[in-house]
Amino acid sequence: MRTIDFHAHLTPQCFWHATEGSGDWHSLRRENDARGREILVVGDRRGQLPPKSSWTPEQRLSDMDSLGVDIHVVSPYSGFYNYELDTDLAVATSRESNDEISQMMKSWPDRFAGLATLPMQDVPAAIAELERVMVDLSFKGAVIDDKINDKLLDEPEFLPFWKAAEQLGAFILFHQGGDTIVDRRIQRYHLPNSVGNLADRTITFASLVMGGVMDACPDLRICLSHGGGFACYGAGRMDRGWERIPEADRLAALPPSQYLNRFYYDSIVYTEQSLRFLIDSVGVERVVFGTDWPYDMAQDWPVSWILSMDSLTQDEKDAILWQNLENLLGI
């Protein structure tokens, strides 16, 4: 058995080094809050950096060893999307972050694979960086937000990006950055994260499907993190909504539930019942192991959690923990 983790964040060492003292890294800064915790500062946006996020690759590897995780498919922490910054800055932070991941892959080819971050506010620049990491650096794909500034990914301006990703065989992982839709309603009880992440992923599923992106790009490979949010649980209602769209106005050829098995989903859904429901809805070949390392929303012993489940067969556990990703990514 192997274990390959598709949802593992990186706060790059180049950021930590450049922000030692009071320095900045392409305008990004770091400060401490009242409790002494490290805070990433991008413009007027702030994001909490958990203790493990400053760890070196060597420290990360020992943690992976203790968790029983063989491979991290590393993606830059979503606080580094920088879509609201000038393109030049986002290009620079993307390239440096991606180059650092490339170095990790070179130093430990059996332990790390890479997903890039891209300057999505400029589609040609994003495509150029995606081409660079896929062709020159052997990345597996990229991580992007559910929204690019205020735009969803079904906007026509992003279609060239989707075509490029399809052509390059790039795997696109969706993960929220900054505020979720729930932030504007209620900021209490961690609901912007616990419910908001799921909400944003569901909107991404619905808009990509009903916006016709999945029809326009039949070979596109997309992974929705956090189990795709409510996509599998809410698809029945989406079907009814789709049926109400006049046929001439429909951009998706089929009802949304028929696209559930066109996406991939990570396994971080916290209960065995929910994981079972996800598998039964989308097919076990569409579910991949993901842990959310090194955040507090990660489960403590993610491999043991999967292995301990009575309602999954050993074949299903193997498919999720490694076989699906081995086949899909060639690792």
Place this chain on the structure above:
Amino acid sequence: MRHIDVHAHLAPQVLWQAFEQGQDWHGMSHETRGGAEFIIGHGKRILINSPKIRYTPEQRLADMDAEGTDVQVVSIHTPLFPYHWETARAVNASREVNDEIAGMAKQWPNRFAGMATLPVQDVDAAIAELERAVKVLGLKGAELDTVANDGLNWDEPRFLPLFKAAEELDALLFFHPQPQDNIVAVERTLRYGIPNSVGVVLEDALVVATLICGGILDQCPNLRVCIAHGGGGACFAMGRIDHGWQVRSEARVNILRPPSAYQKQIYYDFLTSSEAGLRFLIDTVGADHVVIGSDWPFVGWDPSPGGWLEGLQTLSQDEKEKIAWRNLESLLGI
């Protein structure tokens, strides 16, 4: 088997009668544009997308007979909630709607029960109207939006007296979001009907999480709450909400037990849009806490709400009986 439906909408006759006389109703008026009909006013344009929403009680009864629904627990079509209206107008409109629903329940006591509409922008007035609705009019409780006036959430301390009053009155609170003008429409997209198909599910899940994490169910342990559309994705997401409660102190300020420990205090209608989704809900909260909710007249059922339920393969006869009528019979005394 009886069929009692907790989720049945009403646009009151008093509104249509005003329109027929060329008048508005508390600032709402009728408009026909491009072959479509709308109710407009108070900053809203409500598409009339089912002709049945105009039905008289007699026409409604005929439709219920055709569907095999014995009892509808009637509540207002949520775009007509008056939370953002001027208070005096909201109070008067609520009273008119509640009087009309009470009249239906009085005239056809075996066919209709009613949920009140409340002017929640004035909590004292809302409590007074809830008391009148339950004690004087014999209504079973009230329908509430998933968010109150001015974007306020229900965990705001100002609303606690309303929940205490509902608990005291044994009133059922049925939470139902705006079908169009909700969080997804306001914050993200209007395309492809996503505000309805996705936004409704998110609103329902959010109100479950807010009522639980806000400590409402802790402070009002006997409060009766029912959430529309099967509670959205709340049951599916509860593991993640629990994890947030474990790792974040701000999620624990109001409750001592994990959020999932409270989800069986809530009732949910069966409108999950799939048998697998309903089975998951039942397995999570228990068949004792799931009831028929048809979303009349906006959802077409094959062959009918109760007929759909009875035809499901993965539910036992006992589960079907509880969902179809037993739970609501004992909860509401109907």
